[in-house]
């Protein structure tokens with residue numbers, strides 16, 4: 104089975120998408136066959152329009168219109184990665200976003216089944232790593248993806264208030280769904296040393312990534328892991344990949 | 353109290369009653385929905401509210417799609433009889449559908465009864 108990782112956070116803007124793009128690129132750059140899916144149907148990121156366009160949408164998977172392999176597109180040539188690099192986008196058209204936001208529970212239940220099936224299809228197609236970039240907070244689009252994943256990486260900004268929220272989501276969502284979870288502290292600052300691991304659960308913190316203008320400014324136009332592998336940010340991502348390899352092997 | 357202010361007071365009270373009636377009507381229609389069985393749909397939020405043992409069974413069934421009690425027991429590493437008991441509990445709760453195919457009984461996540 105493909106290693107499936109959901110990238111999640113309780114609050115928005117913690118750096119999930121930046122992290123997801125770079126982690127997926129890191130895996131592809133070392134020759135792993137990767138699939139990166141934007142499952143944030145309510146606020147599609149289109150991966151900042153950084154990566155090449157594709158014909159179909161991740162929405163089509165949830166609707167049962169297309170299989171996952173018809174939706175994803177291999178961008179390894181454009182990105183210059185050694186391994187295959189499949190990408191699937193959520194439809195950013197406002198009509199599609201509005202439609203998703205009004206789906207009922209029955210649709211969401213079917214969506215979960217279809218996403219489970221998609222994971223199987225990706226494994227059968229020889230994908231090694233599936234990365235699901237989820238929306239923030241607790242709603243169907245994020246929790247369905249968490250339910251499908253083997254591992255959850257929760258990306259959060261450090262701070263006392265966020266620590267309590269982190270404990271809530273670990274105890275109320277990740278643990279009941281029986282997931283292996285890890286924490287990435289992002290946008291860390293020396294003024295704010297409170298870590299996120301949560302005394303109650305004591306989850307492994309895979310990395311603390313400093314707050315860096317480069318990530319914010321250059322992140323819109325390049326994938327740092329690929330364009331500057333020796334950047335502090337890129338090195339952190341490669342370290343995380345190695346830690347994950349150790350944990351999962 | 354002048355006539356004017358008591359009229360105003362009456363109007364205020366009537367508005368308050370009208371608002372309460374509106375809320376009761378809204379509440380009533382929500383109850384009706386659950387009678388139709390919409391609450392039986394097993395979505396991921398409902399999954400989270402299940403007791404641990406049933407949640408494990410239901411999650412495994414989501415992954416397998418459709419399965420016999422034997423197949424499910426193999427996946428969850430539990431006794432077949434135990435798993436069969438859990439599955440039937442989920443059937444009674446309306447979350448799981450049960451279908452016979454020849455001599456085998458297959459379980460799958462239900463479609464819900466509502467709309």
Ligand SMILES: Nc1ncnc2c1ncn2[C@@H]1O[C@H](COP(=O)(O)OP(=O)(O)OP(=O)(O)O)[C@@H](O)[C@H]1O
Pocket residue numbers: 112114115116117118119120121122143146148237238239289290291312313314315316318319320322323
């Ligand atoms: N370590 C960092 N240092 C500085 N800026 C960062 C860092 N990580 C991410 N950012 C920036 O923070 C902003 C939010 O990041 P991103 O879009 O990845 O967050 P997100 O969690 O995916 O947000 P959303 O919840 O809206 O999906 C972006 O502008 C990104 O470039």
Ligand SMILES: [Mg+2]
Pocket residue numbers: 119120121143148236237
């Ligand atoms: Mg995002």
